Amino acid sequence: MSSGRKAPDNDNPALQFVEQLFERKGGRKSMDKQTRFGCTTAAIAVVVIALLITGSLAYTPVDYGTVALITRFGAVTGRVLHPGLNWRIPFVDGTIRYRTQEIVYETADMATTADYYDVPTDTTTADGQQISIKFSVRFHVDPAQVVNIANNLGDEAAVVNKVVKFHARILARNIPKQYKAADLYAGDILEVQEQFRAELEPLLAKDGVILADFGLRKISFQDEYVQAVEQKQIEAEKITAEEYKRDQATFQAEAIVELAKGEANATIERARGEAERKKVLAEAEAEAIKVKGEALAKYPEIMQFEFIQGLADPDSNVNWGIMPTDGLVPFLDITKMNTEK
Incomplete structure (x- = not known):
């Protein structure tokens, strides 16, 4: 309807x-x-x-410590964006970012806080000892070289693998072969570290990477070698201890000899001094007797005066006296005469 x-x-x-x-x-x-x-x-x-x-x-912001390289339809334009707010063509321009801050590449037995880490480098010494090298490389990308880096190497990870890791690990294999194991075990490691730095720096620079520092953290030896070195050190310490004991015994013996020589010389000097003293005393006594005899001969009255003084002195030892007469010189026992009285 x-x-x-x-x-x-x-x-x-x-x-x-x-x-x-x-x-x-x-x-x-x-x-x-x-x-x-x-x-x-x-x-x-x-x-x-x-x-x-x-x-x-x-508008593309670029953080501090980084630069951004503009690419257009996959091609590197050569324009570098620095930290701050930058302009680019949307949906057409892309960016490759590189850190200009220091980056650390490190070899270790386990994961570390480094930006990039890898396993230690195994190599041998000049005398054939197996060793393992642990080191750290501190570097940064040259902002003026990011165009060449992007065209020839790639992004930051590619720079680490193709430049830093490549050259550092090759040197870690070759340089220790110039040294004997004993030199690396107990020698001047700073000298070896400086050699690493001197050879690594120009290799990185030609690819736009600036080396900030290189650190040789540790050289690990096989357990058998370490035990042998420690045993050798123990034996050397024993020899040193025995030599020390021998030197101590020699020193003590020499000290005893020197002490005996000193005592002997002292005795000799004392005897010589005593003999000299007696000689001087004898000479003095003889001279005194001579002088006294000359005086008595010249002045006989002195003898009579001394005799009389001796008689008067109760502590005197004079016991006899000589009394002059006309033809007879009698000897009188003065002590007996005093007793009889």
Whole structure:
């Protein structure tokens, strides 16, 4: 049965309901107008959002301690972005970032805090001893060389593998072969470390990498060699101890000999001094007797005076006296005479 309305062109029941609803409020023209307005609004919103996204992508921040190299459709342009806010073409320009801060490459038995780490380098000494080298390399990329680095090497990881790791591990294999094991075990390691640094620095510089420092952390020897060296040191210490004891005994013996010589010399000197003293005393006594005899001969009264004094002195030892007479010189026992009295 005909209702007098035009049949809808779409068989979708939902669309037919919407068309009928708009026809009641003003017909198809009202629906088309509302639809166009909504589409326009949505399009504007999409454009605004796209512009915002494009604008945000056009400005590229670069952090401190890094530089960014611009690439366009995969090719290196040569333009370098420095720390700060930089502009580039969105969806066209890409970036390769390089740290200009110091980076550490290290060899160790286990993971460390270094930026890049690897296993120790095994090599041999000049006399064939097996050793393991642990070292650290501190370096940074030259900002002025990032274009050449990008074209010839690649990103930062490629620089570490192709330049730092490559040259450092080769030197770690070759340089120890110039030294004997004993020189590396107990020698001047700083001299070996300086040789590493001197040879590694120009190798890195030609590829745009600046060496900040090289550290030779440890040289590990096989257990058999370490035990042999320690045993040799023990034997050497024993020999040193025995030599010390021998030197001490020799020193003590020499000291005793020197002491005996000193005592003997002292005795000799004392005897010589005593003999000299007696000689001097004898000479003095003889001289005194001579002088006294000369005095008595010249002055005989002195003898009589001394005799009389001796008689008067109760502590005197004079016991006899000589009394002159005309023809007889009698000897009198003065002590006996005093006793009889």
